[in-house]
Amino acid sequence: MAGRSMFQKIWDDHVVADLGDNFFLLHIDRHIMHDLGGPAAMLDVKQRGLRIRNPELTFATADHAISSAQGRLGTTETGIRLLNGLRAGALAAGVRMFDIGEPGHGIVHVIGPELGLTLPGVLLVCGDSHTCTQGAMGALAFGIGSTELVHVLATQTLVQPRPKTMRVRFQGAMGPGVTAKDLILHLIGTIGAAGGSGYAVEYAGSAIRRMGIEERLTVCNLSIELGAKMGMVAPDDTTFGYLKGRRFAPTGALWDRAVAHWRTLSSDDNAEFDREVEIDVDRVAPHVTWGTSPEQVLPIDGVIPDPGAMVETRKRTAAIAALSYMGLEPGKPIMGTPIDWVFIGSCTNSRISDLRSAAEIARGRRIATTVRAWVVPGSEAIKRQAEAEGLDRVFTEAGFEWREPGCSMCLAANGETIPAGQRSVSTSNRNFVGRQGPGARTHLASPAMAAAAAIAGHITDVRSLDVASWSVA
Amino acid sequence: MKPFRVLTATAAPLLRDNVDTDIIIRIEKLVGMTDHSGLGRWCFGALRYLPDGSENPEFVLNQTPYRGSEILLAGANFGCGSSREGAVWAMMQIGLKAVLAPSFGEIFYNNCFQNGVLPVVLVRSSIEEIVSELEPDSGRGLVTVDLERQRVLSPRGKEYSFEIPGLRREALLEGLDDIGLSLQREAVIAVHQMRDRKLRPWIYQTVEVQS
Numbered sequence: 001m002a003g004r005s006m007f008q009k010i011w012d013d014h015v016v017a018d019l020g021d022n023f024f025l026l027h028i029d030r031h032i033m034h035d036l037g038g039p040a041a042m043l044d045v046k047q048r049g050l051r052i053r054n055p056e057l058t059f060a061t062a063d064h065a066i067s068s069a070q071g072r073l074g075t076t077e078t079g080i081r082l083l084n085g086l087r088a089g090a091l092a093a094g095v096r097m098f099d100i101g102e103p104g105h106g107i108v109h110v111i112g113p114e115l116g117l118t119l120p121g122v123l124l125v126c127g128d129s130h131t132c133t134q135g136a137m138g139a140l141a142f143g144i145g146s147t148e149l150v151h152v153l154a155t156q157t158l159v160q161p162r163p164k165t166m167r168v169r170f171q172g173a174m175g176p177g178v179t180a181k182d183l184i185l186h187l188i189g190t191i192g193a194a195g196g197s198g199y200a201v202e203y204a205g206s207a208i209r210r211m212g213i214e215e216r217l218t219v220c221n222l223s224i225e226l227g228a229k230m231g232m233v234a235p236d237d238t239t240f241g242y243l244k245g246r247r248f249a250p251t252g253a254l255w256d257r258a259v260a261h262w263r264t265l266s267s268d269d270n271a272e273f274d275r276e277v278e279i280d281v282d283r284v285a286p287h288v289t290w291g292t293s294p295e296q297v298l299p300i301d302g303v304i305p306d307p308g309a310m311v312e313t314r315k316r317t318a319a320i321a322a323l324s325y326m327g328l329e330p331g332k333p334i335m336g337t338p339i340d341w342v343f344i345g346s347c348t349n350s351r352i353s354d355l356r357s358a359a360e361i362a363r364g365r366r367i368a369t370t371v372r373a374w375v376v377p378g379s380e381a382i383k384r385q386a387e388a389e390g391l392d393r394v395f396t397e398a399g400f401e402w403r404e405p406g407c408s409m410c411l412a413a414n415g416e417t418i419p420a421g422q423r424s425v426s427t428s429n430r431n432f433v434g435r436q437g438p439g440a441r442t443h444l445a446s447p448a449m450a451a452a453a454a455i456a457g458h459i460t461d462v463r464s465l466d467v468a469s470w471s472v473a
Numbered sequence: 474m475k476p477f478r479v480l481t482a483t484a485a486p487l488l489r490d491n492v493d494t495d496i497i498i499r500i501e502k503l504v505g506m507t508d509h510s511g512l513g514r515w516c517f518g519a520l521r522y523l524p525d526g527s528e529n530p531e532f533v534l535n536q537t538p539y540r541g542s543e544i545l546l547a548g549a550n551f552g553c554g555s556s557r558e559g560a561v562w563a564m565m566q567i568g569l570k571a572v573l574a575p576s577f578g579e580i581f582y583n584n585c586f587q588n589g590v591l592p593v594v595l596v597r598s599s600i601e602e603i604v605s606e607l608e609p610d611s612g613r614g615l616v617t618v619d620l621e622r623q624r625v626l627s628p629r630g631k632e633y634s635f636e637i638p639g640l641r642r643e644a645l646l647e648g649l650d651d652i653g654l655s656l657q658r659e660a661v662i663a664v665h666q667m668r669d670r671k672l673r674p675w676i677y678q679t680v681e682v683q684s
Contacts, residue, residue: 013673016665017658021638025658027665029676036504048652056679065504078505096679122676129556129580143580145558147587147650155655157662161638163579193491194550197576227550229579250675258675293491314490314548321489411555413500420524432495432554433519 003268005165006234007200010140010265014123022162028057028152030117030124032108033095035062036413037127039085041149042093050154055094057156059117060086062100063107068345068376068408068416072100076415104247106379106405109133109347112141113217114379116246120235120262125152130347130429132223136216137243138235138265140200143224163230164198164274167267169205170219172281176470177463179357180215181349181427181446183207184222185287187279189297196228199275202267203233207281213242214351221348222429225294234266286462289431289444290334291322296431298334300449300461306330325433326441327421335459337443341424342373342454343436344400344447346410349427350378352385354447358427359391360467361451367399368457374401376408400454412437425453474589476648477620480570482543484616485533486604492547493554494581496520503559512559513566534567537611541567544616546600546607547574552581552592561588571618573600573625586641587650591620593635603627620645 004012017025033041038060045052052058065079066072075083083100090097098104104115108126112118112134120138125131129143144158152158170183188195203219211219216233223231233239240259243249250258285299296319298304307319307330323330328337344350344358355377367373375395377383383405386392392402409416410428412435418424420439427450431442443459452462502515520532528535534542545564551574552560561584564572571591585592606628607614614628620642625633637645644650655662670677 013669017661019640021640023638023640025655025661027662027669036500040507050652050656056677076504082505117679119675121673127556129554131556143556145556145561145580145584145587147558147652148583151652151655154652155659155662156666157655157658159640159651159655160583193553194576197550197579224554227553227576227578247681248679250678254675254678258673261673293493295491314488318490411495411500413504415501430493430495430554432493434499435495438499438519439524 002272003270005267005271005273006202006232006265007140007165010121010123011162013121016157019159023159024162025157026123026160028125028156028158029122031058031152032112032126033058033060033086034064034108034128035066035082035086036064037146037149039082039089041127041146041153042089044150045153052093052095052153054156058095058153060090060095060097061105061108061111062086064407064413066100066406067414068403068406070404072404074415079414101380103381103384106382107347107350107407109221110350110378110382113137113213114246114381116243116249119243119249119258120239121265125158129224130221132229132231133217133221133347135223135230135232136213136220138233138239138262140230140232142229163200166196166199166201166275166277167273168201168203168277168279170203170207170279170281171205172207174207174281174284177286177448178284179446179448180211180218182284182287183279183281184219185289185294185297185444186284188222188226188294189287190279191226191277193225193293193295194227196223196226199228200230200232201226201228203231208233209236212353213238214353217351218348222294225429235262286446286449288334288449288459290326290328291319292325292431292433293318294431294444296322300335302334304328304330304332304334335461337459338423339371339425339453339458340422341418342371342450343409343424343426343428344374344450345376345378345408346428347378348429349447350376350382352382354427355382355386355391358447358451359394360469361448361455361462361465362398362400363394365398365455367454370457371454373399373454374403374409376403377405379405409436411435425450425459474648474650477570477589477591477645479617479619479621480543481615481617483538483541484544484546484603484607485539485542486546486607487533488546488548488604490548491550491553494552494557494560494578495554497552497560498557498563500557503557506559509562509566512563516563516567538613543568543570544618545569545572546604547572549575549597551577553578556580558584558587561585561590565590575600586645589645589648591618591645593618593625595625595633595635599633602631
């Protein structure tokens with residue numbers, strides 16, 4: 001008999017009822033609400049004459065619509081209304097909210113792991129597609145829509161079809177200047193933006209095992225850009241070490257009991273997956289996107305593709321539209337493309353290790369006079385940690401703007417946008433048409449690549465810089 | 474939720490792959506939105522309007538007779554990207570009731586069912602065949618999407634079968650939503666939690682550790 005995958009084990013633990021036809025009623029262990037969806041959902045629950053079934057399993061924070069300017073100046077009237085709506089709704093329902101300015105506040109997918117709310121084996125949902133990020137803790141975590149959100153609040157369950165399973169093994173060691181972001185962008189470029197559609201993806205392999213939690217979070221974050229609603233990494237000593245002592249993690253005898261359970265969650269050796277993919281990590285270079293889908297991605301030393309050379313009509317049509325929107329010429333190297341903006345932040349790459357990696361590039365250098373560059377930490381705790389390490393000064397001395405935590409220019413829901421026609425290198429997750437503002441042109445890359453681009457004033461290979469930590473083999 | 478049974482209507486081809494939810498509706502149109510009725514104007518905004526705000530004549534839903542189509546013939550990975558249910562609401566506001574595509578963004582796909590919109594998975598070649606029947610008479614031929622029989626009928630009457638999971642199909646046919654049904658399962662939810670509290674007590678102890 002085939003063993004069970006980690007996905008299957010966690011799924012089975014949460015089945016409240018088998019509804020037939022591959023649909024299941026699942027228990028939700030953790031639910032995090034944000035300012036965009038939370039207030040309306042809580043109102044909807046009330047209007048339907050329902051109540052929040054388990055307020056102790058729901059948590060709230062404001063991230064999408066708040067300004068990232070110092071002092072939160074510039075939060076729109078709507079943003080303030082949403083923030084107040086979330087506060088009032090959470091207070092009335094007995095939901096724990098992490099308000100702006102207090103440790104614990106930040107981007108939903110940053111604070112879940114940071115607070116120890118997102119534990120191995122939990123089933124966690126949030127009204128945001130990048131909830132897959134939190135699968136890095138060894139959890140089943142996925143994004144849901146507004147109606148599903150009301151369903152969760154009212155019943156602490158959700159009706160879901162069971163996805164197929166895929167395992168992606170990242171084997172080998174990352175070269176200097178190569179990051180978790182490059183691995184996942186490379187995977188998306190290899191199997192496509194719908195390659196993971198219908199699958200729960202488990203990331204495994206020697207490169208994943210060697211990664212810290214923050215890098216794993218970056219990998220899992222882009223699962224949805226692979227088309228997969230869920231991505232996850234088996235919990236191990238790295239996970240337990242990260243969680244121990246966090247604010248909401250279990251303690252004492254309960255901790256030991258939890259860890260014993262968590263150790264059983266890894267996929268069995270004889271588990272079978274519906275699809276297996278293997279990536280040779282040694283050959284992966286830093287990556288940057290050139291188009292308007294994350295699958296339109298290149299190694300930094302690559303040339304902008306020529307649609308004329310593409311065999312499939314639909315790929316050609318998509319490439320022509322993307323190049324026109326992006327204002328790029330086929331056949332030219334992507335390196336050297338002049339940029340106007342750099343955004344370092346988002347649930348993909350705003351954690352302390354991301355900021356350290358960008359700061360290492362920025363230290364003692366200056367950004368190009370033609371570039372405006374923002375650093376937006378993922379949470380209040382990260383912001384304070386970075387300031388304690390002096391990273392904020394490294395950034396500001398190099399000409400970057402140091403801002404308050406939130407989603408900011410990743411999705412431009414708070415009014416912070418890249419102007420039309422301007423080009424940004426962004427550490428976020430989506431290069432969609434208009435994502436960072438109507439007409440804005442986005443190139444996705446790692447924090448180190450983004451910092452290097454800010455300094456050069458154009459897209460550049462971070463490996464061309466002299467970086468101290470890389471020479472220590 | 475309105476039931477969906479059989480729909481015979483104009484179908485518009487929008488065959489590009491990876492039409493994402495940011496294209497379907499920009500996030501700032503949803504921020505603080507309290508009424509769906511204003512969303513139709515912004516649906517497919519990035520494709521539907523030129524930078525000066527005027528209609529893009531090249532965009533299919535700006536062309537006669539596709540304007541007001543109730544069926545969309547789409548490319549792969551339609552609705553990929555964000556979880557925003559506003560993407561479905563915006564499409565409903567311009568009258569779309571069914572989308573036929575080779576694949577869908579998964580969260581978008583789920584959101585359709587919550588709103589009585591039918592997402593149908595058909596292989597690309599079938600969709601292209603239907604489009605090839607539409608184009609010679611400029612889209613005047615009507616397409617039928619029959620959920621009861623799980624069949625799509627092309628303008629010339631060619632049939633294509635599709636499958637919708639039983640649970641979803643019945644809910645659409647009857648116009649039922651999951652919330653009402655799950656509330657009736659309160660007893661099994663309570664039993665599950667009671668058992669789970671013994672197995673995994675740490676899940677339910679969400680009080681902060683005091684240092």
